[in-house]
Amino acid sequence: MENCIFCKIARGEVSKDFLYNDDEIMAFKDINPVKPVHVLIVPKRHIPELIAVDDVLLLAKLLQVTQQLISKFEISDKGYRVIINGGGAQEIDHLHIHLMGPMGSRAAL
Numbered sequence: 001m002e003n004c005i006f007c008k009i010a011r012g013e014v015s016k017d018f019l020y021n022d023d024e025i026m027a028f029k030d031i032n033p034v035k036p037v038h039v040l041i042v043p044k045r046h047i048p049e050l051i052a053v054d055d056v057l058l059l060a061k062l063l064q065v066t067q068q069l070i071s072k073f074e075i076s077d078k079g080y081r082v083i084i085n086g087g088g089a090q091e092i093d094h095l096h097i098h099l100m101g102p103m104g105s106r107a108a109l
Helices: 005-010 057-070
Strands: 018-021 025-029 037-042 081-084 097-101
Touching: 005 025, 005 037, 018 057, 025 057, 037 057, 057 097
Parallel strands: none
Antiparallel strands: 018 025, 025 037, 037 097, 081 097
16 A cells, blocks of 8 residues: 555655564554553555455464564563454554553563
């Protein structure tokens, strides 16, 4: 999509400091974080939302990258939340995963 901010980032039109980046997926910090760790994991291909995913391998890879970032930020024992919005609930109509933490009773970093 021409005006999609995530597509612009994927094309290199908007610069980002990537926490993860390969041919299919990119991950970077949310510009409006709600927790100390708030990362967006985004497919580079424009997919409007979860229901539109037709590539289960890509979906699996998104979750693998999410797992890697949980480990990288050492939040597995501090609580974390993984959110995928869809159906018009997302601000940007491009599939993305929010990884947020720490959460819960052991939330101290």
